[in-house]
Amino acid sequence: MFPYRHDFQIVGDDFYRSHPTPWPRRLRRRTLFLLVLLPLLLITETYVFLQPAVFESQAxxxxxxxxxxxxxxxxxDLEHVNIQKQVLLGQPVLAKTTETLKQQAGIEHPNINQLKELFQVKPVADTNLVQLAAEGSHPQFLQMALNTWIKTYQQIRAEYIAEITDKASTSIKSELTRLEQQVRDKRQDIESxxxxxxxxxxESTDNExxxxxxxxxTSLNAAMEEEAKAKAKLDAIHAAVAEGKAVVPEADSQSLAALTQQAERLRERLEAQRSQYTDEYIEFHPSLRNLKTQLAELDEKIASKEQAGSSYATxxxxxxxxAAHRTVLTIQKQMAEHKQKAAEYTNQFAKHKAxxxxxxxxxxxxxxxxxRLVEIDVKQRQSNPQLDVVDWASLPDKPVKPDYGRDAGIAGAASLAIALLVVWLNDYLNKEPTLTTINSVTEFQIYQQSEPKLENNADNLTVGTERRNRLRRADDLKQLPDETTDS
Structure with missing residues (x-):
């Protein structure tokens, strides 16, 4: 048995998994991309550039x-503008426009529904202006149709105003004739x-x-006023007499005043003598006694004159x-005699005034x-104003849609995106599994290590990894991250 155990580890290199696809496969992908892109480009661009040009004429x-x-x-007046919009797109105006266009030679003859789809009415915000527009593929027809539409509306409007003006004038003239006859009759009745x-x-003051x-x-009012004054004067005299006051006429007032002043002077002299002499001495002395006698006579004369004046004034x-009272009674009697005549006159005069x-x-x-008859035309124009053309329809020189450049760009981008998506889906659906082969082995590691059961018999000698042997392909130039230089 070998004292060492050899462990082998084969590590696959991801470098070759990301290596460019072989040429045949890439050719297939490019072919698929072109097969999808070119037909799509042809179809979409053909559709874009075959769209008819749409022109717009405005007024x-x-x-x-x-x-x-x-x-x-x-x-x-937004309400008025909206009403005119409905009138412009109404059946009478469009029908008349259709009839007018049918009389033109060399152009198409649309019906009412086609004109309703062709024409557009766009109110300008915060103004009484209205923009009229027509869209189509024939610029000359658009200009003619739009101007014919405006002229037709003006004609219908003028005929309508003339009709209602004539009706109103006839009605007012009839009313005018009737009023003139009533005025003549009323004047004749008043004169009779x-x-x-x-x-x-x-004027009532001019009548007898x-x-x-x-x-x-007027006389009665003046007489009653005089009576009231006389009665007030009499009452004042009676009150003065009752209180013991002197009441004299205006003619005697000056003489009475002179006597009163003379008496006051004598009285002052007498009072001065009394302050110096006694009453017995004054009675004994002739000159002083005479002063007292003169004062008594003067007081008696003043009293007599006041009494006579009061009687005369009363x-x-x-x-x-x-006299004032009799005057009032006389005037009241005269008024009573004229009362019936005055009442009758007042009644007749009131009728005359009415x-x-x-x-x-x-x-x-x-x-x-x-x-009203004079101003009827002006009022009709104010209530039913004519359409004032600010700018007639012009001949459009370039289409407003479609935007060929923009649409062609969008179509090309969409075709490219679809082609790329098809290629990606094809790769995804036809993906092959990756197998580790000898061509993909990049590292072969050998580990030398003692078996666990022999460690105790080897005097606890620790055996580690002595060396790593790397086996690489001759044409593999990839630098491994843990590769070191042997010493």
């Missing part, structure tokens, strides 16, 4: 009447009523009955009050109707 229109230069621009009731003018009544009212106030107001209303209505 820009304004759905409201253009404003004058001195007026502000009309605000955007005025002559019958002797009404001179529209009313003027008389108004004068009596009598004068009573006479004035009586008839005048009715005539005024009829005349105003007549004037408004005449104004």
């Amino acid at each position: 820009l229109v304004l759905t409201t009447a253009a404003t004058d230069i001195d007026q502000t621009h009309a605000e955007a 009523f005025r002559l019958q009731h002797d009404i001179l003018s529209l 009955a009313h003027a008389r009544l108004q004068g009596l009212n 009598q004068e106030a009573e006479n004035a009050y009586g 008839m005048q107001e009715e005539l005024l209303k009829l005349e105003e209505l007549l004037q408004q109707t005449k104004q």
